[in-house]
Amino acid sequence: MKLNIALLAGDGIGPEVIAQAVKVVDVIAKKYNHDITWTSALTGACAIDACGEPYPDSTHEVCMAADAVLFGAIGHPKYDNDPKATVRPEQGLLKMRKKLGLFANVRPTFTFPSLIDNSPLKRERIEGTDLIILRELTGGIYFGEKGRKDNGDTAFDTCTYTRAEVQRLAKMGFEIAMTRGKKLCCVDKANVMETSRLWRETVQDMEKDYPEVTVSYEFVDAVAMRLVQWPNSYDVLITENLFGDILTDEASVISGSMGLMPSASKGVHTSLYEPIHGSYPQATGLDIANPLATVLSAAMMFEDAFGLQAEADAIRAVVNKSLAEGIVTEDLAGKNKAYKTSEVGDWLAKNI
Amino acid sequence: MKLNIALLAGDGIGPEVIAQAVKVVDVIAKKYNHDITWTSALTGACAIDACGEPYPDSTHEVCMAADAVLFGAIGHPKYDNDPKATVRPEQGLLKMRKKLGLFANVRPTFTFPSLIDNSPLKRERIEGTDLIILRELTGGIYFGEKGRKDNGDTAFDTCTYTRAEVQRLAKMGFEIAMTRGKKLCCVDKANVMETSRLWRETVQDMEKDYPEVTVSYEFVDAVAMRLVQWPNSYDVLITENLFGDILTDEASVISGSMGLMPSASKGVHTSLYEPIHGSYPQATGLDIANPLATVLSAAMMFEDAFGLQAEADAIRAVVNKSLAEGIVTEDLAGKNKAYKTSEVGDWLAKNI
Ligand SMILES: CC(C)[C@H](C(=O)O)[C@@H](O)C(=O)O
Ligand SMILES: CC(C)[C@H](C(=O)O)[C@@H](O)C(=O)O
Numbered sequence: 001m002k003l004n005i006a007l008l009a010g011d012g013i014g015p016e017v018i019a020q021a022v023k024v025v026d027v028i029a030k031k032y033n034h035d036i037t038w039t040s041a042l043t044g045a046c047a048i049d050a051c052g053e054p055y056p057d058s059t060h061e062v063c064m065a066a067d068a069v070l071f072g073a074i075g076h077p078k079y080d081n082d083p084k085a086t087v088r089p090e091q092g093l094l095k096m097r098k099k100l101g102l103f104a105n106v107r108p109t110f111t112f113p114s115l116i117d118n119s120p121l122k123r124e125r126i127e128g129t130d131l132i133i134l135r136e137l138t139g140g141i142y143f144g145e146k147g148r149k150d151n152g153d154t155a156f157d158t159c160t161y162t163r164a165e166v167q168r169l170a171k172m173g174f175e176i177a178m179t180r181g182k183k184l185c186c187v188d189k190a191n192v193m194e195t196s197r198l199w200r201e202t203v204q205d206m207e208k209d210y211p212e213v214t215v216s217y218e219f220v221d222a223v224a225m226r227l228v229q230w231p232n233s234y235d236v237l238i239t240e241n242l243f244g245d246i247l248t249d250e251a252s253v254i255s256g257s258m259g260l261m262p263s264a265s266k267g268v269h270t271s272l273y274e275p276i277h278g279s280y281p282q283a284t285g286l287d288i289a290n291p292l293a294t295v296l297s298a299a300m301m302f303e304d305a306f307g308l309q310a311e312a313d314a315i316r317a318v319v320n321k322s323l324a325e326g327i328v329t330e331d332l333a334g335k336n337k338a339y340k341t342s343e344v345g346d347w348l349a350k351n352i
Numbered sequence: 353m354k355l356n357i358a359l360l361a362g363d364g365i366g367p368e369v370i371a372q373a374v375k376v377v378d379v380i381a382k383k384y385n386h387d388i389t390w391t392s393a394l395t396g397a398c399a400i401d402a403c404g405e406p407y408p409d410s411t412h413e414v415c416m417a418a419d420a421v422l423f424g425a426i427g428h429p430k431y432d433n434d435p436k437a438t439v440r441p442e443q444g445l446l447k448m449r450k451k452l453g454l455f456a457n458v459r460p461t462f463t464f465p466s467l468i469d470n471s472p473l474k475r476e477r478i479e480g481t482d483l484i485i486l487r488e489l490t491g492g493i494y495f496g497e498k499g500r501k502d503n504g505d506t507a508f509d510t511c512t513y514t515r516a517e518v519q520r521l522a523k524m525g526f527e528i529a530m531t532r533g534k535k536l537c538c539v540d541k542a543n544v545m546e547t548s549r550l551w552r553e554t555v556q557d558m559e560k561d562y563p564e565v566t567v568s569y570e571f572v573d574a575v576a577m578r579l580v581q582w583p584n585s586y587d588v589l590i591t592e593n594l595f596g597d598i599l600t601d602e603a604s605v606i607s608g609s610m611g612l613m614p615s616a617s618k619g620v621h622t623s624l625y626e627p628i629h630g631s632y633p634q635a636t637g638l639d640i641a642n643p644l645a646t647v648l649s650a651a652m653m654f655e656d657a658f659g660l661q662a663e664a665d666a667i668r669a670v671v672n673k674s675l676a677e678g679i680v681t682e683d684l685a686g687k688n689k690a691y692k693t694s695e696v697g698d699w700l701a702k703n704i
């Protein structure tokens with residue numbers, strides 16, 4: 001297969017972890033006879049530095065032309081804690097999501113048996129956890145009208161959703177649930193928010209089309225509790241953008257393996273794969289960041305974007321092997337030898 | 353002292369847990385020579401049933417005339433899962449908060465050494481946790497303009513904050529921090545929301561007035577993570593209404609003692625004390641609900657609203673004694689004998 005992948009390494013440790021995923025994917029391509037074209041482009045703080053714009057048009061063109069996007073991480077401390085900064089790396093992320101139509105962020109949370117004791121949660125609470133949070137990514141308060149009034153003394157943000165936006169996300173949620181535990185939880189705040197009442201109403205109307213799926217409706221505050229009490233009671237959760245932002249980050253703690261968690265953002269024009277962790281600026285250039293989440297994001301890309309299951313399985317198998325043999329970075333090494341980011345990548349490439 | 357307390361028992365287990373707090377407070381009043389007038393009033397589902405209105409004017413008058421309000425819980429399943437219901441118990445809660453000007457919800461989270469192993473989190477993660485979340489309670493998306501457009505196919509909610517609203521809440525946060533660990537964390541989403549940028553800006557401007565307080569600014573998604581990773585790294589957190597709703601519920605899981613956690617809502621006209629748990633409809637009338645959170649809310653009332661420290665300490669002491677001696681309801685009894693709600697109340701009243 002000819003595969004055209006856009007490579008957005010981003011800031012901080014982004015380039016280092018992306019480099020390992022590239023090593024792995026190149027070996028997979030050779031083994032399974034694919035012809036990969038990598039096209040790199042700038043996004044985030046590095047793009048601001050280069051051209052004053054965190055998601056330049058040239059980068060957008062690269063993404064639009066690609067079969068999928070592999071993304072590292074963005075963000076740089078020099079843009080933090082400055083509420084008045086006019087250009088921020090995060091704006092690039094939001095612009096990218098919007099322009100690529102990436103309306104669904106898929107975040108699996110599962111446990112790695114060998115790492116389960118790294119979790120802050122007790123083993124008996126998390127064993128068997130295998131849930132997916134599906135976060136709406138191009139609507140809600142992120143993209144609604146916002147601004148100031150009264151000489152800057154009043155600020156406002158608007159959260160807006162249309163029925164069609166909810167339907168499109170919920171449809172994906174029902175379909176994912178059908179391939180798994182057949183349970184769907186709609187997370188909202190329908191006791192307070194009108195947009196949540198639209199969400200709930202819309203999902204209720206769709207229930208009849210998926211008679212095999214058991215649907216529940218829970219308030220976001222209750223889910224924030226149950227996620228850390230009994231995460232293994234969930235299967236698929238669907239929710240709006242801001243709730244999804246909070247809950248996916250909360251859920252990332254469950255497995256104790258944050259450095260291993262991949263994610264996908266699916267959309268109208270293309271799809272994008274990225275580790276859930278951030279740009280970890282303090283570790284930039286130190287060759288210590290864990291590349292496995294990015295490598296597993298590449299596995300998701302083979303499975304979801306290209307429909308290439310054997311390739312995805314091969315990547316996951318070698319990752320599991322590295323975990324079993326302790327070829328891991330310092331975040332997972334405990335008292336054992338810690339390998340460098342690049343050493344882990346080399347080992348994976350050699351052991352596929 | 354002459355103390356005039358409004359008693360809003362509410363729905364579900366509300367009346368049962370409130371009854372135990374009344375027993376305890378009456379004994380305290382006798383012992384310390386206070387003259388208490390209890391005035392009961394309806395709120396929640398029971399008020400809708402009685403007069404079609406979840407927070408009737410007559411109830412509001414009772415609260416306005418009182419020195420403090422002791423509140424049970426509200427909510428009834430017959431009003432759940434009906435996004436089109438026009439009168440809901442929760443509306444009463446919101447109306448009450450707004451009309452009483454209860455702009456600050458104070459939620460302490462601490463661990464009880466004897467119960468620490470009930471937590472889903474590991475002991476070493478939570479030992480020493482002693483944090484307070486201060487949630488803004490009368491602004492934000494809860495009270496902004498909301499509605500539908502396009503024949504109901506588009507819904508919107510508006511989040512609004514004024515500088516004065518932020519200042520008032522932040523001032524309370526700084527002052528609480530000064531009496532404790534002198535650390536304040538402002539929780540926002542300033543990388544996305546304009547209201548959050550106003551929050552951050554306002555708190556930054558106030559820093560100079562509290563040079564002893566160390567202030568940090570964290571995004572709500574990051575806090576949702578760290579709260580369950582290292583809750584003992586926090587002291588005082590301040591945040592807006594919706595973030596506070598989610599984070600206080602998440603935090604309630606930490607201690608493993610949800611049935612014991614009190615809260616206060618402070619305001620312009622009066623203050624209100626209530627357990628953090630809900631109306632637990634399934635347990636209504638079974639005499640099994642844990643009354644300790646309500647009893648400890650009464651302790652907070654003595655301390656905060658009346659400035660009566662010895663009375664508050666006496667209540668807390670007898671609660672600790674009941675825990676130490678295992679005079680507890682089924683949620684805490686483990687394999688030991690479970691006492692009834694009313695038995696726990698009787699025991700507390702007798703042992704003060
Ligand atoms: C950086 C920020 C704008 C972003 C978001 O809130 O969506 C991030 O937290 C995420 O979840 O990808
Ligand atoms: C019932 C609901 C409206 C309420 C809220 O969201 O404020 C509740 O969750 C709370 O925290 O007291």
